[in-house]
Amino acid sequence: xxxxxxxxxxxxxxxxxxxxxxxxxxxxxxxxxxxxxVVIRVAPGDPIAMMLPPGASDDDIARLRALYGLDKSIxxxxxxxxxxxxxxxxxxxxxxxxxxxxxxxxxxxxxxELATVALLMAIALGVTAAILGARSRGTAIEAGIDIASGAxxxxxxxxxxxxxxxxxxxxxxxxxxxxxxxxxxxxxxxxQFYLVESILRLRFDLTWDLLKHMLMPAVALALPLAAxxxxxxxxxxxxxxxxxxxxxxxxxxxxxxxxxxxxxxxNAALPTLTLVGVQFTFLIGGTVIVERLFSYEGLGNMAxxxxxxxxxxxxxxxxxxxxxxxxxxxxxxxxxxxxxxPRLRHx
Amino acid sequence: xxxxxxxxxxxxAAAIGAATLGLPRAAKAADELTIAYNVNLPSxxxxxxxxxxxxxxxxxxxxxxxxxxxxxxDLSFTPGLLTEWGWNDDRTKVTMTVxxxxxxxxxxxxxxxxxxxxxxxAGDEKTGNxxxxxxKNVNNFKIDGNKITGDVVQFDPVYFKWMSFLTGYIxxxxxxxxxxxxxxxxxxxxxxxxxVDKFERNAFLRxxxxxxxxxxKPAFENVTIKFVTDAASRxxxxxxxxxxxxxxxPYEEYDRLIAKDGLAGSIKNVSxxxxxxxxDIEAMLDKNVRQAAVMAVDKxxxxxxxxxxxxxxxxTLETPEYTAFDPSIKVEHNPEKAKELLAASGYSPKKPVxxxxxxxxGFKPKDYEMIQAIxxxxxxxxIEAKIEVYEIAKHYELRAADKLAPAAFxxxxxxxxxxxxxxxxxxxxxxxHSVWDSKDLxxxxxxxxxxxxxxxxxxxxxxxxxxxxEQAYVLPLMQYAQPIVHSKKVNVVQHVSGALxxxxxxxx
Numbered sequence: 001x002x003x004x005x006x007x008x009x010x011x012x013x014x015x016x017x018x019x020x021x022x023x024x025x026x027x028x029x030x031x032x033x034x035x036x037x038v039v040i041r042v043a044p045g046d047p048i049a050m051m052l053p054p055g056a057s058d059d060d061i062a063r064l065r066a067l068y069g070l071d072k073s074i075x076x077x078x079x080x081x082x083x084x085x086x087x088x089x090x091x092x093x094x095x096x097x098x099x100x101x102x103x104x105x106x107x108x109x110x111x112x113e114l115a116t117v118a119l120l121m122a123i124a125l126g127v128t129a130a131i132l133g134a135r136s137r138g139t140a141i142e143a144g145i146d147i148a149s150g151a152x153x154x155x156x157x158x159x160x161x162x163x164x165x166x167x168x169x170x171x172x173x174x175x176x177x178x179x180x181x182x183x184x185x186x187x188x189x190x191x192q193f194y195l196v197e198s199i200l201r202l203r204f205d206l207t208w209d210l211l212k213h214m215l216m217p218a219v220a221l222a223l224p225l226a227a228x229x230x231x232x233x234x235x236x237x238x239x240x241x242x243x244x245x246x247x248x249x250x251x252x253x254x255x256x257x258x259x260x261x262x263x264x265x266x267n268a269a270l271p272t273l274t275l276v277g278v279q280f281t282f283l284i285g286g287t288v289i290v291e292r293l294f295s296y297e298g299l300g301n302m303a304x305x306x307x308x309x310x311x312x313x314x315x316x317x318x319x320x321x322x323x324x325x326x327x328x329x330x331x332x333x334x335x336x337x338x339x340x341x342p343r344l345r346h347x
Numbered sequence: 348x349x350x351x352x353x354x355x356x357x358x359x360a361a362a363i364g365a366a367t368l369g370l371p372r373a374a375k376a377a378d379e380l381t382i383a384y385n386v387n388l389p390s391x392x393x394x395x396x397x398x399x400x401x402x403x404x405x406x407x408x409x410x411x412x413x414x415x416x417x418x419x420x421d422l423s424f425t426p427g428l429l430t431e432w433g434w435n436d437d438r439t440k441v442t443m444t445v446x447x448x449x450x451x452x453x454x455x456x457x458x459x460x461x462x463x464x465x466x467x468x469a470g471d472e473k474t475g476n477x478x479x480x481x482x483k484n485v486n487n488f489k490i491d492g493n494k495i496t497g498d499v500v501q502f503d504p505v506y507f508k509w510m511s512f513l514t515g516y517i518x519x520x521x522x523x524x525x526x527x528x529x530x531x532x533x534x535x536x537x538x539x540x541x542x543v544d545k546f547e548r549n550a551f552l553r554x555x556x557x558x559x560x561x562x563x564k565p566a567f568e569n570v571t572i573k574f575v576t577d578a579a580s581r582x583x584x585x586x587x588x589x590x591x592x593x594x595x596x597p598y599e600e601y602d603r604l605i606a607k608d609g610l611a612g613s614i615k616n617v618s619x620x621x622x623x624x625x626x627d628i629e630a631m632l633d634k635n636v637r638q639a640a641v642m643a644v645d646k647x648x649x650x651x652x653x654x655x656x657x658x659x660x661x662x663t664l665e666t667p668e669y670t671a672f673d674p675s676i677k678v679e680h681n682p683e684k685a686k687e688l689l690a691a692s693g694y695s696p697k698k699p700v701x702x703x704x705x706x707x708x709g710f711k712p713k714d715y716e717m718i719q720a721i722x723x724x725x726x727x728x729x730i731e732a733k734i735e736v737y738e739i740a741k742h743y744e745l746r747a748a749d750k751l752a753p754a755a756f757x758x759x760x761x762x763x764x765x766x767x768x769x770x771x772x773x774x775x776x777x778x779x780h781s782v783w784d785s786k787d788l789x790x791x792x793x794x795x796x797x798x799x800x801x802x803x804x805x806x807x808x809x810x811x812x813x814x815x816x817e818q819a820y821v822l823p824l825m826q827y828a829q830p831i832v833h834s835k836k837v838n839v840v841q842h843v844s845g846a847l848x849x850x851x852x853x854x855x
Contacts, residue, residue, distance in 0.1 A: 045740025049747035297550035
């Protein structure tokens with residue numbers, strides 16, 4: 001009976017937590033929408049001034065302003081835009097002259113695939129380094145991992161990108177430097193999730209081509225995050241490894257690797273999980289520069305063009321979708337934390 | 348198809364092996380050409396929206412859509428979709444002869460109706476053509492066989508020259524009406540040397556030679572244009588052999604790359620200049636200050652030291668390739684005289700005249716460094732300029748609102764070489780692109796817009812250029828050189844307009 005009651009309280013707590021976070025998410029998105037809308041309008045750079053023909057008269061300029069709805073006050077513009085957004089209409093891109101939502105959803109899968117592959121790489125590298133470091137604590141191996149993590153962390157992702165281009169694009173040209181897929185290939189895909197679809201269709205030739213293009217930008221994005229994971233998880237593991245239940249496991253005759261993998265890792269991973277969630281949002285933010293560097297056709301690359309062209313509707317759409325991604329990731333991490341945290345689970 | 352774990356491992360091992368052996372760099376077919384291009388292509392309609400007035404992407408448009416009147420690499424005009432064109436004696440009518448036997452990429456015939464529809468559409472303000480102010484000057488077109496006549500609403504001597512410039516393209520009437528603007532974006536067709544095979548925005552454009560092309564057949568059957576906007580990545584593209592041609596890379600990299608085995612370079616002065624706008628405010632209202640600011644600048648040194656000798660100093664906004672270029676107009680570099688002029692206005696190195704100069708940083712080659720050098724030259728004669736860095740978008744905004752600082756760096760392209768599109772729009776007060784707005788200059792330029800006598804018109808613009816140089820209303824710096832690096836297996840013909848045209852490339 002007591003167990004059922006605890007489970008019920010736990011489920012109620014999870015639901016409550018979910019609803020509160022959902023509400024916060026909506027408020028956050030509304031706030032982001034206002035801030036982005038106002039900031040890009042008061043920031044330097046007038047989209048109309050950028051497209052003025054040489055002989056434009058004042059009437060021509062006024063006509064262009066009206067054409068793009070920029071002749072109204074910011075408040076009016078905001079409510080017109082918000083009204084559209086609530087009905088799924090994010091407006092039309094000034095530079096690309098296409099529906100913003102369509103453009104954003106066209107590009108989002110490329111960025112999501114890149115970010116996900118980078119995250120998986122970061123986790124694999126970071127966890128391996130952390131386990132190795134924790135297992136070899138106090139030795140030269142741990143020192144080596146600490147130095148490597150520090151060095152990796154101190155170099156920003158775009159610089160890693162340049163280093164990788166030089167190493168594996170120019171000096172030993174084994175990977176493709178630019179793009180998402182070889183232009184010569186015919187793609188049978190019906191979605192923009194090329195990597196996922198190539199695997200589902202068992203077209204491993206295309207999977208390999210996609211990975212060849214994705215590997216360098218993904219590594220550039222993954223390395224700083226891998227270093228963070230390695231540092232934090234190693235520290236958590238070292239703390240957990242001194243706890244009684246771990247000592248008991250050793251006494252039972254488990255090897256150090258078994259102790260780490262079976263007993264220590266689960267509890268030590270919790271703070272890392274939260275951090276990975278937060279860092280994943282930064283990683284997605286990092287795609288903007290890295291995608292540009294590798295001419296990768298994702299949302300980040302398009303965001304830079306939108307900013308250069310002062311394409312206000314497109315910037316708004318991209319930022320709002322990025323914000324939505326961020327809050328969803330945070331929500332997922334929060335819920336996962338609640339699910340995995342034994343203190344919360346057992347009341 | 349079924350696949351098991353063993354197969355999967357096999358695929359993985361084979362793939363890794365292929366990568367290690369460098370198989371991805373398999374030799375490209377002789378009829379394949381890959382170009383690392385410096386800008387993205389935002390839209391496929393070359394007559395509307397911001398892309399239509401972006402000079403850098405005209406090379407892409409020109410590969411798919413022919414310009415109405417062709418242009419040779421030296422900027423001279425040549426028959427294109429029109430074989431003849433001209434005015435009647437009193438300049439009240441235009442006559443055009445449409446080339447026969449031309450086909451659209453879908454195989455349908457190109458007709459005079461396409462020309463009339465395109466010109467009428469371009470002149471309609473509702474379509475959003477940014478050059479509508481030119482196209483609206485002729486209407487009421489009539490077709491007789493392959494001849495077209497039109498009524499002149501307002502005489503514009505540059506009307507036909509615009510047919511080789513921004514938005515001067517013919518679109519397919521029947522196809523466009525059938526598929527609409529959205530359908531055209533997805534599957535554009537033109538009459539140009541190349542057809543669009545595949546287009547991934549922000550990634551690449553695959554072109555295929557047009558088998559129906561009326562002109563010289565392109566040498567390369569397939570051309571891939573990769574959009575590589577980062578200069579360092581373009582250098583890597585050419586250095587790794589992933590692309591055979593690239594452009595707009597730092598001059599230092601150009602020199603380094605062309606020294607490598609298998610690579611060659613082509614560098615030519617193009618229709619793009621660097622200049623410093625003077626605004627008619629504050630210290631710039633003093634002629635002595637303006638003249639001193641011009642005389643103090645050693646342009647030869649700037650080109651030699653900062654641009655590694657690539658480019659050419661200029662005295663006016665006209666380059667040698669432009670119609671109104673007048674080599675007799677000289678502006679001397681004379682720091683001592685600059686000091687004297689400033690002294691006459693009460694300034695000296697110890698008591699300098701002060702103003703702000705705005706510049707971009709990284710928008711054009713060595714722009715910021717050049718302004719730093721100029722500020723250093725100015726300091727020696729008695730000018731203390733404060734540098735303010737801004738983004739190019741901010742420059743456009745300030746310029747349109749006529750709120751630029753007393754001095755502001757900018758570049759100016761003019762691929763038809765006419766004085767109206769260089770000195771005209773840059774220096775004519777009422778133009779939103781002009782910065783200096785004095786009445787004397789407006790009065791001098793006004794009669795030239797509609798001058799019917801071509802020789803008189805060009806002479807008039809030369810006089811304007813001379814007057815501007817004497818008054819120091821602007822500081823022209825240099826004509827830029829465009830660096831192109833390419834594989835030795837490809838011959839590249841550079842176009843003075845700066846457009847990189849695959850149709851002009853041939854296997855070596």
